[in-house]
Amino acid sequence: MNAAIMTFNLRRDTDEDGGNAWPYRKSLVTDLIVRHDPLIIGTQEGLLPMLTDMEPNLAGYEWIGEGRFGGHTNEYNENEHNAIFYKMEELRVLEHGQFWLSERPMEPGSRSWDTSHPRICTWAHFQSKRDDRDDRDDPLEFIVYNTHLDYRSQQARELGMGLIWQTMLEHRSQKALPMLLLGDFNAEPDNAVIACLQGAQEWQWQGQEQKQGQEQEQEQEQEQEQEQEQEQEQEQEQEQEQEQEQEQEQVQGQVQAGAGKLPRGYMTNGYSALEGEVGITYHCFAGGTEGQPIDYIFASPEIEVLETRVIRDMYEGKLPSDHYPILARVKI
Numbered sequence: 001m002n003a004a005i006m007t008f009n010l011r012r013d014t015d016e017d018g019g020n021a022w023p024y025r026k027s028l029v030t031d032l033i034v035r036h037d038p039l040i041i042g043t044q045e046g047l048l049p050m051l052t053d054m055e056p057n058l059a060g061y062e063w064i065g066e067g068r069f070g071g072h073t074n075e076y077n078e079n080e081h082n083a084i085f086y087k088m089e090e091l092r093v094l095e096h097g098q099f100w101l102s103e104r105p106m107e108p109g110s111r112s113w114d115t116s117h118p119r120i121c122t123w124a125h126f127q128s129k130r131d132d133r134d135d136r137d138d139p140l141e142f143i144v145y146n147t148h149l150d151y152r153s154q155q156a157r158e159l160g161m162g163l164i165w166q167t168m169l170e171h172r173s174q175k176a177l178p179m180l181l182l183g184d185f186n187a188e189p190d191n192a193v194i195a196c197l198q199g200a201q202e203w204q205w206q207g208q209e210q211k212q213g214q215e216q217e218q219e220q221e222q223e224q225e226q227e228q229e230q231e232q233e234q235e236q237e238q239e240q241e242q243e244q245e246q247e248q249e250q251v252q253g254q255v256q257a258g259a260g261k262l263p264r265g266y267m268t269n270g271y272s273a274l275e276g277e278v279g280i281t282y283h284c285f286a287g288g289t290e291g292q293p294i295d296y297i298f299a300s301p302e303i304e305v306l307e308t309r310v311i312r313d314m315y316e317g318k319l320p321s322d323h324y325p326i327l328a329r330v331k332i
Contacts, residue, residue, distance in 0.1 A: 001128060001140050001331070001332045002306070002329065002330070002331050002332075003038075003039040003040070003329070003330055003332060004036065004037060004038040004039055004327055004328070004329050004330075005038060005039065005040045005042075005144075005180060005182065005297055005327070005328045005329075005330055006033070006036065006038040006040065006041045006042070006182075006325055006326065006327050006328075007041075007042045007043075007044075007146070007182040007183055007184070007295055007296070007297055007325065007326050008029075008033075008041055008042070008043050008044070008321065008323070008325035008326075009043070009044040009045055009148070009184045009282075009295060009321060009322070009323035009325075010022075010029060010043050010044065010045050010046050010050060010321055011045055011321045011322045011323065012045040012046075012047060012050075012080060013047055013049065013050055017285070020285045020318070020319075020322070022050055022053075024318070025318055025319075025320050025321070026050070026053045026054065027057065028315040028316065028318055028319075028320040029054065029320045029321065030054050030057035030058055031057075031315055031320075032311065032313060032315065032320050032325065033054075033058060033085075034057065034058070035313075036311065036325075036327055038327060039086065039087050039090060039091070040084065040085070040086050040087075040091075040126075040144055040180070040182075041061075041084070041085040041086075042082065042083075042084055042085075042144065042146030042182035042183060043063075043081070043082070043083045043084075043085065043146075044080070044082055044146070044147075044148040044183060044184045045080045045148065046080065046081045046082075046083050047067075047077060047078075047079065047080060047081070048067070048072040048073055048079065048081070051063060051081060051083055058085065060087055060088065060089060061085045061086060061087060061088065062085070062086060062088045063083045063084060063085040063086070064083065064084050064086075064093060064096050064122065064124055065081045065082055065083040065084055065098065065122040065146075066081065066098050066108075066120075066122070067079030067080060067081050068080050068081075068082075068100075068108075068109065068117065068118040068119065068120045069108055069109040069118060070108025070109060071108075078117075080117075080148075081122075082098075082120055082121065082122040082146045082147060082148055082183070083122065083146075084096075084122055084123075084124050084144055084146050086124070086126065089129065090128065090129055091126045091127065091128060091129065092126070092127050092129055093124050093125070093126060094125045094126070094127050094141070095124070095125040096122070096123060096124040096125065097122075097123055098120055098121065098122045098123070099120070099121055099163070099167065100118060100119065100120055101115070101119040101120065101121065101147070101149070101150075101156070101159070101160030101163055101164070102115070102118070102119075105163060112156070112159070113150075113153055113155045113156040113159050113160075114152065114153040114155065114156060115150040115152070115153050115156040115160075116150055116151060116152040116153070117150070119147070119148060119149060119150055119156065119160055120147065120148070121145055121146065121147040121160075121163070121164050121167070122145075122146050122147075123143060123144065123145045123146070123167070123171075124143065124144050125141065125142075125143050125171075125175070125177070126141065126142055126143070126144065127139045127140070127141045128140040128141075140332060141175075141177050141178075142177050142178040142179065142180065142303075142332055143168075143171055143175070143177050143178070143179045143180070144179075144180045144182065145164060145167075145168065145179065145180070145181045145182065145183075146182045146183055147160070147161075147164060147181075147182075147183040147184075147185075148183055148184045148186075149161065149183070149184070149185045149186045149187065149193070150186060151186040154191075154192075157185070157186060157187055157191070157193050158192055158193060158196075161185070161193045161196065161197070162203055164181070165196075165197075165203065168181070178299075178300050178302040178303050178332050179299070179300040179303075180297065180298070180299055180300075180303065180330075181197070181267065181296075181297070181298040181299075182296070182297050182298075183295070183296065184282075184294060184295050184323065185294055185295070185296055186294050187294060188292040188293070188294060189271075189278075189292060189293065190292075194269070194296070197266075197267045197269070197298055198266075198267060198269055199266045199267070266300075266301070267298040267299065267300060268298065268299045268300075268301065268303070268305055269296065269298055270296065270297035270298065270299065270305050270308040270326065270328040271293065271296070271308055272305065272308075273305040273306060273307050273308045273328070274307075274308040274309070274310070277289075278292070278293045278310060279291060279292075279293070279310060280292060280293065280324075281293040281294055281295040281310060281323055281324045281326065282294050282295070282322065282323050282324075283319070283322060283323070283324065284322050285319055285322045287312070287314075287319060289312070293310070293326075295323055295324070295325075295326050296326070297326055297328045299328075299330060302332070303330050303331065303332050304330060304331040305328055305329075305330050306328075306329045306330060306331055307328070307329040308326065308327070308328045308329075309326070309327045309328075310324050310325075310326055311324055311325045311326070311327055312324055
């Protein structure tokens with residue numbers, strides 16, 4: 001399957017932007033998307049009213065995701081989504097989820113590591129809808145992850161991406177599917193986050209340990225109870241329980257070993273398929289090219305990145321957002 005994949009920070013709706021506020025550019029956003037016709041769009045900073053504003057002009061798309069405080073709305077109108085839009089005639093969602101980049105990843109609104117706001121990752125397991133043109137024996141399946149890392153805390157960026165990577169490894173061990181990682185990473189190319197994704201630097205696994213913090217405590221309590229019960233059980237039951245524990249440890253060890261032995265160049269940076277300098281992707285409505293990107297598309301080895309563009313189109317003399325969208329054409 002050849003497909004166009006986009007990541008697009010929409011810039012949240014705020015009166016502070018004056019003539020660049022959302023009401024003056026919402027049609028520009030959807031016009032750009034329609035023009036470039038992506039199969040998947042990972043958006044950042046979208047509030048629910050913004051996402052619903054987009055729906056009439058994107059009739060062929062549906063989207064998934066919740067806000068960073070959980071659900072879709074909150075009293076402060078700060079519930080930004082990392083929504084994933086997809087073409088509903090071409091793809092079906094088999095499974096999807098969301099977790100928080102914190103020490104309590106399943107707690108909505110949770111924050112850790114001096115992060116400025118709650119940070120989230122939304123993911124979806126897609127399957128292609130077969131048609132007469134599809135010559136594959138089985139429908140194609142793949143997983144997309146969409147995130148927005150913190151702008152203030154480098155620790156939050158590194159540990160947050162560590163949580164995402166650990167989740168990707170867990171999915172990989174269960175499903176072994178191609179994967180795409182999209183988002184605003186708030187990290188330039190020389191940042192450790194980018195180096196780790198590309199295999200040029202070892203991961204720091206505090207994130208993995210903290211993600212499992214509460215679960216580990218529960219597991220330890222359960223193990224202690226099991227050990228007490230084992231002393232009272234018959235020898236055959238003890239052997240069975242020990243075998244189960246060994247199997248669990250083996251599975252956990254395989255996941256951790258996979259993390260610690262990350263091969264060089266495991267994820268492909270979409271910019272590897274872009275000729276010349278990438279330039280800035282965040283421009284604060286000023287435009288321009290000079291600088292470094294912070295928005296990315298990464299692909300697992302099964303996916304070939306054919307072409308990547310930073311879209312700097314203007315519409316009616318305006319830029320659709322304070323970030324340029326990134327478009328990658330890939331072969332899955």
